[in-house]
Amino acid sequence: MLSTRILTLSQKELLLNSGIGFVEYDALHISLMDFEIPDSTEHVIVTSKNGAKSFVNAFKAKSNSSLKGKIQFYCVGEKTQRFIEDSGFMVKAMSTSASELADLIVSKYNTNRFLFISGNWRRDDIPEQLSKNNIRYDEIKGYETSFKVKSFNTTFDGYLFYSPSGIRSFLEANTLSDSPLFCIGETTAQEAKKHSENIIVANKPTVENVLVQVVKKLSFRT
Numbered sequence: 001m002l003s004t005r006i007l008t009l010s011q012k013e014l015l016l017n018s019g020i021g022f023v024e025y026d027a028l029h030i031s032l033m034d035f036e037i038p039d040s041t042e043h044v045i046v047t048s049k050n051g052a053k054s055f056v057n058a059f060k061a062k063s064n065s066s067l068k069g070k071i072q073f074y075c076v077g078e079k080t081q082r083f084i085e086d087s088g089f090m091v092k093a094m095s096t097s098a099s100e101l102a103d104l105i106v107s108k109y110n111t112n113r114f115l116f117i118s119g120n121w122r123r124d125d126i127p128e129q130l131s132k133n134n135i136r137y138d139e140i141k142g143y144e145t146s147f148k149v150k151s152f153n154t155t156f157d158g159y160l161f162y163s164p165s166g167i168r169s170f171l172e173a174n175t176l177s178d179s180p181l182f183c184i185g186e187t188t189a190q191e192a193k194k195h196s197e198n199i200i201v202a203n204k205p206t207v208e209n210v211l212v213q214v215v216k217k218l219s220f221r222t
Helices: 009-016 049-058 065-068 078-086 096-109 127-133 164-171 186-192 207-218
Strands: 028-032 043-046 071-078 089-096 112-119 135-147 159-161 182-184 199-200
Touching: 009 043, 028 049, 028 164, 043 049, 049 078, 049 112, 049 135, 071 078, 071 096, 071 135, 089 096, 096 182, 112 127, 127 135, 135 164, 159 164, 159 186, 159 207, 164 186, 182 186, 182 207, 186 199, 199 207
Parallel strands: 043 071, 043 112, 071 089, 112 135, 159 182, 182 199
Antiparallel strands: 028 135
């Protein structure tokens, strides 16, 4: 197996305990940006843990810590929610995808003014839905993603992808075989479908569930 993200020890054990060998590397490099958080900020949208990290880092640089209790987050993903809450902030709403989060904001929170923390390769789901429905928001680029290109001179029995950009980074110096592509969610799977028909999508958008699908597919193969 090839994982396009470095796994944690517990994640590695999920594979090793099932007799599955793997190679791992980070296909992407994330750089957090410095930016000023407007004093009027109360409602923050982040679609990844990187967005949440960038906001928390910027917030630590502010002298007015009394704002912390007023800020509510609207985020994508359970791990992003956990990071936000562990950082002492409140999560008002969480969804499993940016499009679902946009729909939720439009239906339930459309009178708020939002600060959207985005990356340089962000999708259009959030800004398009907010603009279309006349929901007020400001956007700040909180982090930048770039490729970490690495060439592999072997064919793997499966490839683990966690984002569309991770797929594009891998393909900068490699080609895909007929082996299955394990994808963390539908957005990643849509990119994968451009290159293969052998795609398996995690039941939940977590790294652990991607690994569960790998174990189901490969551990009992003869």
